[in-house]
Amino acid sequence: MNELAGKHIVLGLSGGVACYKAADLCRLLIKEGATVQVVMTEAAGQFMTPVTMQALSGRRVYSSQWDAREPNNMPHINLSREADAILIAPCSADFIARLVQGRADELLSLLCLARPVDRVPLLLAPAMNREMWAHPATQRNLAQVAQDGAVVLGVGNGDQACGETGDGRMLEPSELLEELVAFFVPKVLANRRVLITAGPTFEAMDPVRGITNLSSGKMGFSIARAAREAGADVTLVAGPVHLPTPRGVRRVDVQSAQEMLAAVEQHAQSASVFIATAAVADWRPATSSSQKIKKDGSGQPPVLGFVENPDILATVARSPHALTGDLFCVGFAAESHDLLAHATAKRARKGVPLLVGNIGPATFGQDDNALLLVDAQGHRELPRASKRTLAHQLVAEIARRLPEQ
Numbered sequence: 404m405n406e407l408a409g410k411h412i413v414l415g416l417s418g419g420v421a422c423y424k425a426a427d428l429c430r431l432l433i434k435e436g437a438t439v440q441v442v443m444t445e446a447a448g449q450f451m452t453p454v455t456m457q458a459l460s461g462r463r464v465y466s467s468q469w470d471a472r473e474p475n476n477m478p479h480i481n482l483s484r485e486a487d488a489i490l491i492a493p494c495s496a497d498f499i500a501r502l503v504q505g506r507a508d509e510l511l512s513l514l515c516l517a518r519p520v521d522r523v524p525l526l527l528a529p530a531m532n533r534e535m536w537a538h539p540a541t542q543r544n545l546a547q548v549a550q551d552g553a554v555v556l557g558v559g560n561g562d563q564a565c566g567e568t569g570d571g572r573m574l575e576p577s578e579l580l581e582e583l584v585a586f587f588v589p590k591v592l593a594n595r596r597v598l599i600t601a602g603p604t605f606e607a608m609d610p611v612r613g614i615t616n617l618s619s620g621k622m623g624f625s626i627a628r629a630a631r632e633a634g635a636d637v638t639l640v641a642g643p644v645h646l647p648t649p650r651g652v653r654r655v656d657v658q659s660a661q662e663m664l665a666a667v668e669q670h671a672q673s674a675s676v677f678i679a680t681a682a683v684a685d686w687r688p689a690t691s692s693s694q695k696i697k698k699d700g701s702g703q704p705p706v707l708g709f710v711e712n713p714d715i716l717a718t719v720a721r722s723p724h725a726l727t728g729d730l731f732c733v734g735f736a737a738e739s740h741d742l743l744a745h746a747t748a749k750r751a752r753k754g755v756p757l758l759v760g761n762i763g764p765a766t767f768g769q770d771d772n773a774l775l776l777v778d779a780q781g782h783r784e785l786p787r788a789s790k791r792t793l794a795h796q797l798v799a800e801i802a803r804r805l806p807e808q
């Protein structure tokens with residue numbers, strides 16, 4: 404997907420070993436449709452040559468405020484006016500200090516100072532040794548630049564080039580890309596807590612076997628990512644799936660429907676939206692053996708009894724928090740035919756204001772889907788698109804149905 408189509412990004416490099424990651428970041432930004440103008444400090448040039456960044460961005464790199472290539476000789480004005488965002492990656496401790504002081508004696512800090520603050524956002528991806536990161540001067544400076552309007556992205560934790568281990572690594576290029584994409588998404592769910600279930604459940608028969616289903620969890624994970632990008636605080640209760648956790652999303656892993664219900668009940672009280680995308684097993688084995696069930700040589704398979712699982716969505720939708728309208732519940736229906744009729748009936752049965760229907764066999768495990776939204780007013784189709792696109796559309800549909808806060 405061209406998630407940054409039409410965006411012009413000024414990618415600023417200050418001095419640090421993490422400059423090597425900026426090369427990959429530049430490629431990722433371009434792959435997502437952005438145009439990238441690289442600006443490097445003199446210190447950055449010690450770690451990475453402009454040749455590499457020019458080749459990757461397809462544009463000449465700027466490093467000097469005295470660059471005479473600009474007809475008006477004002478690269479700091481021209482570069483900062485053209486940008487949809489300025490991303491400094493890596494952003495060194497020294498560069499943060501320069502921003503705090505409003506220094507203007509080299510091009511990158513000069514163009515940050517010269518940018519129209521209300522129109523051109525400044526995002527910082529700090530990168531430094533853990534002691535430098537933890538130093539009160541750095542933390543004080545970070546608080547100040549944030550107060551002055553910069554968006555300070557997080558740092559990673561782990562091995563550092565200096566041989567030490569701790570906080571201060573620059574986020575990985577893919578993480579920075581995710582942060583930048585998220586930054587441009589309208590914050591229609593700001594100050595909302597969203598709880599989502601996703602994936603299948605696994606109902607154990609014994610320690611090694613159980614029943615489950617083919618839900619991939621992709622739709623629920625896409626919605627979790629989209630909700631977080633829209634500004635929500637997101638908790639994702641996930642059955643057994645091997646999907647990476649979207650950035651900034653709190654993930655609670657569960658196995659069975661009963662565990663899923665317990666986790667959901669724990670978080671539902673403080674949530675304002677509950678989206679049930681999980682394919683919860685309708686039944687579980689009546690008994691689960693603590694030891695592996697062995698063949699007994701009789702040729703007779705064991706007789707399995709089943710009991711019904713709790714209906715998580717219906718339980719939550721009947722809770723006082725939902726009945727008073729403080730928790731907006733959204734259900735999903737995976738059907739094989741007669742989608743509108745089944746989705747309408749399911750909405751009534753579950754007692755939810757919004758039910759989202761999809762054709763199960765056409766979507767399980769796929770990266771795209773088509774949705775049918777059914778509410779008290781009627782229905783609306785969201786035509787076939789990637790789950791990521793649909794997740795954003797669904798988040799917008801949910802947001803406009805929420806009570807004002």
Ligand code: C5P
Pocket residue numbers: 600660679680681682683684685712713714715716717733734735736737
């Ligand atoms: O009844 P059915 O399984 O078709 O309903 C689907 C919807 O109900 C989905 O939103 C699913 O996440 C939710 N559900 C649930 N707990 C169950 C069964 C379904 O939350 N035990």
